[in-house]
Amino acid sequence: MPTVDGVDEDGTRTDEGRISRVDRGSVSVLLPAAGPGEEPAELTIATGRDGTLPAVVGDPLHPAVGDRVVVDGDRTLVAPRTSELARDGSDRTSVEQVIAANVDVVVIVEHLEPAPSLGRLERMLTIAWRSGAIPLVVLTKADLVSDAAHWVTEAGAVAPGVGVVAISASTGAGLDELEVHLGEAQTLVLIGPSGAGKSTLVNALAGADVMVTGVVRGDGRGMHTTTHRQLVPLPGGRLLIDTPGLRSVGIVATEEAVAATFEDIAALVELCRFNDCAHEREPGCAVVAALDAGELSERRFESWRKLQREARRQAARADHRIAAEQRRQVRTRGRDAREASRIKSRR
Ligand SMILES: Nc1nc2c(ncn2[C@@H]2O[C@H](COP(=O)(O)OP(=O)(O)OP(=O)(O)O)[C@@H](O)[C@H]2O)c(=O)[nH]1
Numbered sequence: 001m002p003t004v005d006g007v008d009e010d011g012t013r014t015d016e017g018r019i020s021r022v023d024r025g026s027v028s029v030l031l032p033a034a035g036p037g038e039e040p041a042e043l044t045i046a047t048g049r050d051g052t053l054p055a056v057v058g059d060p061l062h063p064a065v066g067d068r069v070v071v072d073g074d075r076t077l078v079a080p081r082t083s084e085l086a087r088d089g090s091d092r093t094s095v096e097q098v099i100a101a102n103v104d105v106v107v108i109v110e111h112l113e114p115a116p117s118l119g120r121l122e123r124m125l126t127i128a129w130r131s132g133a134i135p136l137v138v139l140t141k142a143d144l145v146s147d148a149a150h151w152v153t154e155a156g157a158v159a160p161g162v163g164v165v166a167i168s169a170s171t172g173a174g175l176d177e178l179e180v181h182l183g184e185a186q187t188l189v190l191i192g193p194s195g196a197g198k199s200t201l202v203n204a205l206a207g208a209d210v211m212v213t214g215v216v217r218g219d220g221r222g223m224h225t226t227t228h229r230q231l232v233p234l235p236g237g238r239l240l241i242d243t244p245g246l247r248s249v250g251i252v253a254t255e256e257a258v259a260a261t262f263e264d265i266a267a268l269v270e271l272c273r274f275n276d277c278a279h280e281r282e283p284g285c286a287v288v289a290a291l292d293a294g295e296l297s298e299r300r301f302e303s304w305r306k307l308q309r310e311a312r313r314q315a316a317r318a319d320h321r322i323a324a325e326q327r328r329q330v331r332t333r334g335r336d337a338r339e340a341s342r343i344k345s346r347r
């Protein structure tokens with residue numbers, strides 16, 4: 001059993017790295033630099049025929065960019081994940097596809113010009129809360145507007161408990177404040193609409209293009225890699241995950257994630273007189289009372305309802321997929337059993 005400090009019980013060294021790229025049949029693993037001034041190394045590791053790697057704990061799993069791995073002898077094991085950014089499976093068999101693992105902060109990038117969409121912010125916040133990472137809202141292009149402070153307040157109201165920073169990549173305004181919010185050695189992903197300024201922000205955080213050379217391991221297990229990495233080292237020991245499809249992740253909502261995004265409404269629901277209040281015309285409905293009092297906006301209420309409906313729909317769809325998979329397994333087992341009894345009766 002490999003240990004996390006890099007030395008096995010029998011004294012052999014194990015390496016710890018992060019998956020920096022996932023391809024068909026293989027993954028790239030980024031190993032930390034051996035010492036100051038040295039470049040990080042990158043290995044290519046073959047995955048199993050089904051595309052999985054063994055896990056430190058539990059069943060083999062499909063690796064994702066950001067996965068922590070322990071390279072131990074001939075085996076590469078995936079460590080348990082602290083967070084997962086998932087995309088709803090597009091086909092009927094796969095439930096969800098994890099596109100980034102072990103993310104600390106989901107940076108939600110939204111432009112100030114054109115005016116930000118609060119509904120989109122709520123949607124992206126739900127994705128972030130769902131992942132297990134901490135969301136941070138970055139409003140870009142502050143140099144183009146005069147009411148950035150107003151939008152910081154508005155965004156703060158739809159993102160209770162979440163940091164909101166207005167920045168300008170053009171003037172550098174707000175970048176210091178952003179640094180404070182990000183802290184050191186964190187793994188980040190950026191999500192946001194096209195043109196919001198994500199690439200521009202990455203360049204600002206990176207300071208320069210980060211180029212890394214691959215190496216050949218002495219034992220020949222690793223191969224030289226010159227692939228374009230999807231896990232980008234940033235100054236301050238930070239890592240940025242930028243995988244295809246991540247920037248425009250479709251929503252994978254759960255009721256818990258929706259409740260985390262709409263913490264204010266979730267608190268109101270607790271105060272409704274009836275447990276099964278539909279928040280329509282029931283007496284003692286705290287949600288309707290807040291709407292009537294103008295404490296809750298109609299826009300936010302509708303946005304909450306919509307995301308809740310989506311979460312329920314997805315849960316039902318996932319249940320449906322699981323049920324279909326179970327039926328398939330029962331059929332296969334039945335066929336195997338019939339086959340076995342046929343063989344037996346022939347003897
Ligand atoms: N004035 C101003 N323009 C900005 C700022 N940040 C980004 N831009 C511009 O906005 C445009 C879009 O920026 P990108 O960084 O390419 O946006 P993106 O979010 O990466 O877009 P996609 O790659 O399509 O997802 C570019 O022309 C940038 O120069 C800013 O702070 N101020």
Ligand SMILES: [Zn+2]
Pocket residue numbers: 269272273277278279280282284285286287288
């Ligand atoms: Zn109610």
